[in-house]
Amino acid sequence: MKNQFLLLILTGIVAASSVLEARVWTNGNGATISGNLVEVRDAELDILLADGRRVTIPRKILSGVDNAYADEWLRRSRDGEGPPPEDQFPQPQQVTDTSTDKKVVPTNWMDPWPKKSGYDGVIMFKVLQQLDGYSVYESDHFRIESPKPLDRTELDALFIRFESALAALAALPFNLRLAMAPPVRYVIRVSFDDAGWKESGGGDGEMIGVSGTHFIVRLNRTDPDFPVSIELRKRATIPDFSYLKPIHIMTHWVMQFLGKIYWLNEGLASYMEVMPEKEGMFDYEHDIALSARSVPRTIRKSSLSLPSLEKILTQEGAPQGSERDLMRMKAGVLLVTVFFIRMDRGGGEMKNLRRYLQQIQRDGKGNPVELLLDGRTWKELENEIVDAWRPHRVILKFDSK
Known part of the structure; x- marks a missing residue:
């Protein structure tokens, strides 16, 4: 009787280990992740990783063999059977993608701004x-x-x-x-x-x-x-x-890939840098307030001016100068970038900035700054930027020419 009991225990351990043995899941490019299948739905499945995390993977990115395995796993689970044998669903041999052809990327000019x-x-x-x-x-x-x-x-x-x-x-x-x-x-x-x-x-x-x-x-x-x-x-x-x-x-x-105009390159990089991250997600809802707080107080309170708007928008490469001059330029490109993203004509639709980027994409170079001016003089646009930031407790002034 005792021997039969030990045999049952050992049989259970062997069965459990076979159930818990992780499967290697593969996507279309040959990349893999290892874990146990725990739930299957129409468009996705849940995998339990070795570190205890439960992750959800879209079925559309997985190989055909993995999807067939998931379907069989679901059928057998409903029938009260164990997981399907791995040898019935072998992974194809991985092939490294060595393609250097540039992929065609669709434009997304009119996409809504993500929250x-x-x-x-x-x-x-x-x-x-x-x-x-x-x-x-x-x-x-x-x-x-x-x-x-x-x-x-x-x-x-x-x-x-x-x-x-x-x-x-x-x-x-x-x-x-x-x-x-x-x-x-x-x-x-x-x-x-x-x-x-x-x-x-x-x-x-x-x-x-x-x-x-x-x-x-x-x-x-x-x-x-x-x-x-x-x-x-x-x-x-x-x-x-x-x-x-x-x-x-x-x-x-x-x-x-969009050109090397300094103001947009550094301005967008600075803009992305102040975005808050929570649980791996970026939150764009508070970008104006966060951008304002990231600017040095001496500039927010107008005791230190920004370079002229013309200088900001026509600077071809990284600026040279004193530490104070660099700080003024970096603050300027951030505030001007956020203005064209959120505050310029078009009710937040970035009309002028979209046209500007489309022109750069068509030409592959250049700085079509007249699209940003949109019929305004430099001074008129400076005044609009100053007025747009004032409600956010940022009091700006630009260098006079």
């Missing part, structure tokens, strides 16, 4: 190579190259942060959907020390940077108290590092 935008928290990636000397990982939009193997915590931190930045940019009605459809995958290069950081092109005192071809991230595994803007702590469940720097740099990267 919230962010990433759903589901990360699917594939390990292309994991060696002590060189490791490579890919998600749908990113390729991470590292001199050392990265653990799941570090990969989650990098992929979630950068994918979230792309999702936020793609939601903007600025035709920035190309954020989610780059010509090739965005490359993130990881370094762990000063030598690797400088060799990759990182700047002094920075923990994340960007070159013309890739992002650079320095991971810190040795000193948990080191004051850095990006810090991945090896034992953390979700590493804690600033979201502001990645979204600012990502905005600059994407804006390179």
Whole structure:
């Protein structure tokens, strides 16, 4: 009797382990996520990850084999049977997407402004190579190259942060959907020390940077108290590092495809940087108030003037000058950008800014500033900007010409 009881226990343990053995789920690009199926619905399914998180995945992104497995899992569950055998639903061999053709991205000029935008928290990636000397990982939009193997915590931190930045940019009605459809995958290069950081092109005192071809991230595994803007702590469940720097740099990267006019490039990056993040989502409802509070008090109270509007809108590249001059220009491009997003003619429809961006897209270059003036003189437009910010307790003045 005792032996029969032990046999029943062992049989139960074996059965439970087979049920709990995680399945590897694959999307159309070969990226994967590992977890147990717990619920199936018409358009999505829930997967329980090894760390206890329950995530929802749209069925449309999964492979045909995964969807067939989910349908069979649902049928067997209704009949009181166990999960289907894995060997009946083998995953196809992964093929790395090496296409370099530029994808056609639809315009979204007339899309309504989103109240919230962010990433759903589901990360699917594939390990292309994991060696002590060189490791490579890919998600749908990113390729991470590292001199050392990265653990799941570090990969989650990098992929979630950068994918979230792309999702936020793609939601903007600025035709920035190309954020989610780059010509090739965005490359993130990881370094762990000063030598690797400088060799990759990182700047002094920075923990994340960007070159013309890739992002650079320095991971810190040795000193948990080191004051850095990006810090991945090896034992953390979700590493804690600033979201502001990645979204600012990502905005600059994407804006390179729309021209390199300084005011819009830096203004939009600064605008995205002040957006609040709550549970992985950006909240655009309070952008005017947040933008106002991010401007130095000396400018908000008009004790320090902005550069002339003509100088702000015609500046071709990054400005040079004293620290005070740079502060004035950065505050100016933020306030002017928010004006054209929210306050200019058209009742928040960004009429002039849409026309401006359409012209840049058609020409691929240039600064059609006359579309922003919309028949106004420089002084008239300066006055409109001053009047628009006054209700928000920002009292501006521009340099006289």
